[in-house]
Amino acid sequence: MLKALLWDVDGTLAETERDGHRVAFNLAFAEAGLNWGWTEQHYAELLHVTGGRERILAYMVTRPDAPASQQHKHALARQLHLRKNQHYAALVAEGRILARPGVVALIREAAAAGLVQAIVTTTSRSNVQALLPTLLGPHWAACFSAVLCGEDTERKKPDPEVYTLALQRLGLAPHEALAIEDSTPGAKAAHAAGLPLVLRPSVYFPAQAVPAGLAAVLCTAEDHFDLAQLREWHGRRAHAAGWAGVQRGV
Numbered sequence: 001m002l003k004a005l006l007w008d009v010d011g012t013l014a015e016t017e018r019d020g021h022r023v024a025f026n027l028a029f030a031e032a033g034l035n036w037g038w039t040e041q042h043y044a045e046l047l048h049v050t051g052g053r054e055r056i057l058a059y060m061v062t063r064p065d066a067p068a069s070q071q072h073k074h075a076l077a078r079q080l081h082l083r084k085n086q087h088y089a090a091l092v093a094e095g096r097i098l099a100r101p102g103v104v105a106l107i108r109e110a111a112a113a114g115l116v117q118a119i120v121t122t123t124s125r126s127n128v129q130a131l132l133p134t135l136l137g138p139h140w141a142a143c144f145s146a147v148l149c150g151e152d153t154e155r156k157k158p159d160p161e162v163y164t165l166a167l168q169r170l171g172l173a174p175h176e177a178l179a180i181e182d183s184t185p186g187a188k189a190a191h192a193a194g195l196p197l198v199l200r201p202s203v204y205f206p207a208q209a210v211p212a213g214l215a216a217v218l219c220t221a222e223d224h225f226d227l228a229q230l231r232e233w234h235g236r237r238a239h240a241a242g243w244a245g246v247q248r249g250v
């Protein structure tokens, strides 16, 4: 039985990457006097490194004008990432990032139906705290029993750590929950944690980019997105995986 929804943030709740994080990275680079503009197209590749600080560090490897020493690289990445997140919060506050269709209604519907919900993301906590009130209002946190962010784990998605931690916190077995993701790293993380998964493609992770073999229900960006539909998808996965009669903790 479906008891919990585990929500990814970037690309799932809202299209934050192209018009939010990417723009904010570029503002931070320009402010620091760096000629490091990330185009929309290039950002699609950069997104395969999860975590903004890690993404900057990976990019530095390709830049002859990056600091030479590891120590200076890390210090600059930390500083740029901090500023990036401040710019991101300002962009969000300007109303530049909207919820994806159906998401807000579904979170409210699930809350009203008594489902447990959690935020399970690799983004920084400050970005969640900036975005969620604009999507769900000042009492957004009441909808979620756990909010797990980039700072809460050693390893970011595609590592399953953040999902495993979420299940532990909620006291649930993987088959009792459903992860909602948009990206390949996110889908790999949920899959590796043993979670059934709905994959809703986003701007940077279109359906054709999703690797085969993930135990996912792949929907389209336009698919009707309500609780009845999620229960149906979860039931379909349960049937395919033979979860009927599986007891929690077994």
Ligand code: XBP
Pocket (backbone or CB within 6 Å): 008, 009, 010, 011, 017, 021, 049, 050, 051, 052, 053, 081, 085, 120, 121, 122, 123, 124, 125, 127, 150, 157, 183, 186
């Ligand atoms: C997406 C990410 C993040 C964001 C930037 O995480 O990989 O790194 O691009 O956020 P998810 P930070 O889809 O799991 O929400 O700069 O805070 O890392």
Ligand code: MG
Pocket (backbone or CB within 6 Å): 008, 009, 010, 011, 012, 181, 182, 183, 186
């Ligand atoms: Mg995502």
